[in-house]
Amino acid sequence: MTDALQHLREGGKPAMARMLARLESHARDAETIALLDAAYASPKGQSLGLTGPPGVGKSSLVNVLLREARSRGLTVGAIAVDPSSSRTGGALLGDRARLSSLDPSDDGVFVRSMAARGRLGGVSALAYPAAVVMQAVYDLVLVETVGVGQSETEIAGMTDSVMLCIQPASGDSLQFMKAGIMEVPDLAVVTKADLGVAARRAAADLRTALSVTKSESLPIHVCSAQSGEGIKPVFDAILSVLATAPREMRSNQAEHWLKAAIMSDFGTVGWFVIKGLALAKGADEPFAIHEKCRSLLTKSLSELDFT
Template sequence: MSRRPATINALRQGGKPALARALSAIETERGSMMLAGFLDAAARAARATVLGLTGPPGVGKSTLTNALIQACRARGERVGVIAVDPSSQITGGALLGDRTRLATDPEDDGVFVRSMAARDRLGGLSDDAIAAVVLMRAVMDRVIVESVGIGQSEADVAQVADTLALCIQPGSGDSLQFMKAGVMELPDIVAVTKADMGALATRARADVAGALTLTRPVGASDLPEVVLVSAASGEGIAEFVDHCDRLGAETVRCGARDRRRAEQQRHWVRDAITRRFGSVGLSLCAVDEMMAECPGPFSAIGALDQKMRERLGLVAPID
């Protein structure tokens, strides 16, 4: 059986095969403290920026992802993609069909695409998907996470993204409809897809801009940019990438990215414990203290899980 790389340097030097083995280990070594330590090391060694794409089904997220891959590869960037597909509430299976819209060259070592199931997470990011983002972030130059985008639960991707892009298509509704969707407070940038539809796309941009002014503090000067993009014609793709890069550079300069990532890691720990033991279980866990003691969030999850299982009598205490 192929083993995952032992170190982050080995992961980086091993190319796509090494990354594939590391991603497989997320499932085959689930619950292992050795895997947790490896993921913590990857979290500390992050070098890629993470772009999250969210929005309702059919808006064109996969098609936009394909265009972004091509644009970033043209700049010489190595790109990783996590495409999350919804899981059936009946069978538990997932089609994992997003990759069929991604016209990537399997021989291109600069692109790695992994489709993952949402499992029981309506918002789209399972624990496995979070771990996959962390691994890709340590290897690639840019990571794109495409969320499920089901109903009004589209916010999970914000817990891994450095920049969150909301995708809207022409004819989606007026400003009130966008506000009702409950996601206008989240994005750092908004992409109106299918810009080649002309006047409809221009109207959608105006409606989104109006909704943003109503959901942000009065007088806010940092309203997200609303960009018209068309994967079919290429319109706006380069501008979209440039704007994401400017946003990223500014968050690094002012320290906002480090603060955001630290809060994301805290969320991962709290969310993992809550889903395993409920809100009462979370209240019994000293999350911040454990995170201060552990080398990273994944080790903290493992340690808190062990303590709770000991407390519940599910496992024998570790001496």
């Protein structure tokens, strides 16, 4: 382990905040890249993506899951990708009031929102590096994404497991099934169980619908962030899907990010040109390789000469 990584692990909230700020302002510094690769090489925890339409209750759920994790003695980080691009805002994790239930002096929990800029299909280009850094420090990292559609597959490419949140009586699950999204999550939760029968009906409908698809075995839970009902079983289910997440996911995630990052800067042709190098070397040091690919592509493009 590098000294920088050790400092990050021992430095509590301030060190993590500094590192994430660095990631936003000096993403391409050699020091930043070295720390990212060091973090990637020695993961401590696992990551869970939370996805689902706006308003379904993802942020509220993240909040209660953070508390649940701490009560079980697990350290936990959360990243929320903010569609409205408030860089400093803590507004993302729902009401500030709910956040205040977390002890600010507790170094075992860290929450950060990131603007959804540099979009890689709805998930911030920085969300993956940030998740890698957090996974080197915390036992569990929750990544909340914005909305639906592309972000489903995007989040599946960057976290170890994915939880889909479904709003009672919304008809969403039918839409998800039509869109083929139901194949992405490892776990589904119907939120707002305190709304009563609607939540249970949503779960039953989903079970029936899934029984004829290959997602038949998808675990489905009903819970309420408001009343706390069902939170413990949901947390158990999260731990159990994470326990079975394949290890090779990590290198797939790195490759997925590398490809998306190169494509967003250099397009399909850029990826075609550099793919060989990126995939051959990217699994060990994805961040250094990304930088190398970038400079090679930039250099070749700048040397183009039509005379």
